[in-house]
Amino acid sequence: MSNVNETAVELRGIRKCFSGIVANDRIDLEVGKGEVLALLGENGAGKTTLMRILYGMYRADEGDILIDGKPVTIDSPYDAMNLGIGMIHQHFTLVPVHTVVENVMLGLDGPYDPERVAEEIKALGKRYGLEVDPYATVRLLPVGMQQRVEILKALIRKARILIMDEPTAVLTPQETDRLFDFIREFRAGGNSVIFITHKLNEVMSIADRITVLRAGRTVGSIPKLEASETTLARMMVGRDLELTTGHPAKNVGDVVLDVDNISVVSSRGNRVIDGLSFQIRQGEILGIAGVSGNGQEELAEVLCGLKKAEEGDIRISGKSIVNCDPLTIIAEGVGYIPSDRQKEGLVLDMTVAENLVLKGSSDAEFTRGCFLDMTTIEENADRQVHEFSIKTPSVSTKAKALSGGNQQKVVVAREIAIASKLLVAVQPTRGLDLGATDYVHRVLLRERDKGKAVLLISTELSEIMNLSDRIGVIYRGSLLKVFTRENADIGEIGLLMTGIRGESNE
Numbered sequence: 001m002s003n004v005n006e007t008a009v010e011l012r013g014i015r016k017c018f019s020g021i022v023a024n025d026r027i028d029l030e031v032g033k034g035e036v037l038a039l040l041g042e043n044g045a046g047k048t049t050l051m052r053i054l055y056g057m058y059r060a061d062e063g064d065i066l067i068d069g070k071p072v073t074i075d076s077p078y079d080a081m082n083l084g085i086g087m088i089h090q091h092f093t094l095v096p097v098h099t100v101v102e103n104v105m106l107g108l109d110g111p112y113d114p115e116r117v118a119e120e121i122k123a124l125g126k127r128y129g130l131e132v133d134p135y136a137t138v139r140l141l142p143v144g145m146q147q148r149v150e151i152l153k154a155l156i157r158k159a160r161i162l163i164m165d166e167p168t169a170v171l172t173p174q175e176t177d178r179l180f181d182f183i184r185e186f187r188a189g190g191n192s193v194i195f196i197t198h199k200l201n202e203v204m205s206i207a208d209r210i211t212v213l214r215a216g217r218t219v220g221s222i223p224k225l226e227a228s229e230t231t232l233a234r235m236m237v238g239r240d241l242e243l244t245t246g247h248p249a250k251n252v253g254d255v256v257l258d259v260d261n262i263s264v265v266s267s268r269g270n271r272v273i274d275g276l277s278f279q280i281r282q283g284e285i286l287g288i289a290g291v292s293g294n295g296q297e298e299l300a301e302v303l304c305g306l307k308k309a310e311e312g313d314i315r316i317s318g319k320s321i322v323n324c325d326p327l328t329i330i331a332e333g334v335g336y337i338p339s340d341r342q343k344e345g346l347v348l349d350m351t352v353a354e355n356l357v358l359k360g361s362s363d364a365e366f367t368r369g370c371f372l373d374m375t376t377i378e379e380n381a382d383r384q385v386h387e388f389s390i391k392t393p394s395v396s397t398k399a400k401a402l403s404g405g406n407q408q409k410v411v412v413a414r415e416i417a418i419a420s421k422l423l424v425a426v427q428p429t430r431g432l433d434l435g436a437t438d439y440v441h442r443v444l445l446r447e448r449d450k451g452k453a454v455l456l457i458s459t460e461l462s463e464i465m466n467l468s469d470r471i472g473v474i475y476r477g478s479l480l481k482v483f484t485r486e487n488a489d490i491g492e493i494g495l496l497m498t499g500i501r502g503e504s505n506e
Contacts, residue, residue, distance in 0.1 A: 013026045031194055032209075042433035056078070209224060256453035284453065288479075345407075346411060347399065419447070471485075
């Protein structure tokens with residue numbers, strides 16, 4: 001580490017509001033030269049807004065920015081880049097149909113000279129362990145390689161202050177390790193990194209110092225040597241939080257879900273699920289690990305009747321449900337927590353009570369003749385709101401008025417009521433804060449312990465490793481290997497996520 005007593009970036013009293021909502025409330029922040037600062041906080045804490053101000057994507061309503069101790073005005077990303085600031089966005093800003101060198105050259109000052117830029121890409125790649133073919137088409141590159149291109153774009157523009165927004169969200173463990181190697185090498189040259197994350201283990205691995213934001217304000221800033229995951233969690237949520245760790249299944253029973261050689265073809269004619277087979281028994285969680293886009297969503301949809309299978313069979317407790325309609329599958333006791341709660345899980349303009357019976361509104365329990373029995377529906381909602389700790393002014397409040405965490409609790413409550421046999425949970429904690437994530441984890445484990453079968457599909461490998469009794473790795477629609485909890489090896493799982501098989505998997 002270089003001399004962190006020299007300040008590279010200083011933000012003073014930064015305030016930013018959107019339509020009267022305060023996103024950043026007079027935040028102060030410093031980053032030293034040769035320092036990795038982790039900017040930690042839950043979703044909505046103001047981390048990304050603050051960094052977009054530093055990168056010139058937003059203008060602060062109040063406050064000052066100093067670079068190398070001098071006040072500056074940053075009105076655009078172009079201004080930021082000229083000051084040596086680069087930003088690696090969570091969602092990449094590459095043009096998929098262009099080559100690596102073409103993407104790097106977009107907006108680059110100077111004459112059009114792709115050969116020279118290609119040589120510079122090769123040199124920087126070799127220096128920092130970011131090797132990539134300059135003439136490869138970006139859309140054909142794995143996600144980890146695409147991130148390398150984003151980093152190389154910043155390095156070629158002479159970035160010495162690098163903002164990285166949730167950079168490991170789509171990476172395998174091996175890719176994360178390589179990214180951290182780059183960050184350490186970059187820091188060793190006297191450069192600075194601001195690492196935006198909500199993952200406590202990554203903070204403890206890569207940061208020199210941690211600044212925690214909560215509700216748009218700075219909670220505190222501490223050296224990593226004085227920090228612990230417990231301390232940081234308390235700073236993030238404002239209270240002590242005992243994070244749930246999975247425990248082994250105790251009473252595994254009969255097979256509930258039997259997926260036999262299922263294949264699914266996309267609307268474009270591509271095989272997105274290819275001869276996939278597995279089983280889940282009563283009282284166990286099977287976690288499906290994989291990089292996003294390898295057939296996980298299609299697997300969940302074919303299980304729940306939202307997609308048709310070209311081949312194979314799906315059985316619930318021995319009864320075939322393959323290509324049945326969703327209502328038939330629901331009647332067989334299958335609940336489905338979709339990855340997008342707002343688009344697929346809820347009708348936002350309906351009330352909490354209505355959303356809680358959305359899939360059962362024709363059931364005799366909730367009808368009186370041909371009319372809905374609103375008294376029974378509201379009584380059901382009162383029970384669910386209490387049991388699942390849903391924070392809402394009333395059961396008549398529209399779902400769109402709830403926080404993301406409470407919207408997810410509505411979905412979880414409804415689907416658990418349906419899932420008498422099987423619960424399919426896809427990215428069940430996406431976009432949730434630490435407390436809400438922990439709550440959903442506890443609920444999944446509780447339902448498993450009641451004897452339900454749970455299929456957990458998540459790109460968060462830590463979530464899969466923590467909760468699953470068995471772990472299957474999916475790659476291009478195929479299940480490459482299934483691990484037991486005891487023999488799960490994170491290194492091998494990471495390799496399989498990129499399609500690399502060891503000898504034992506041939």
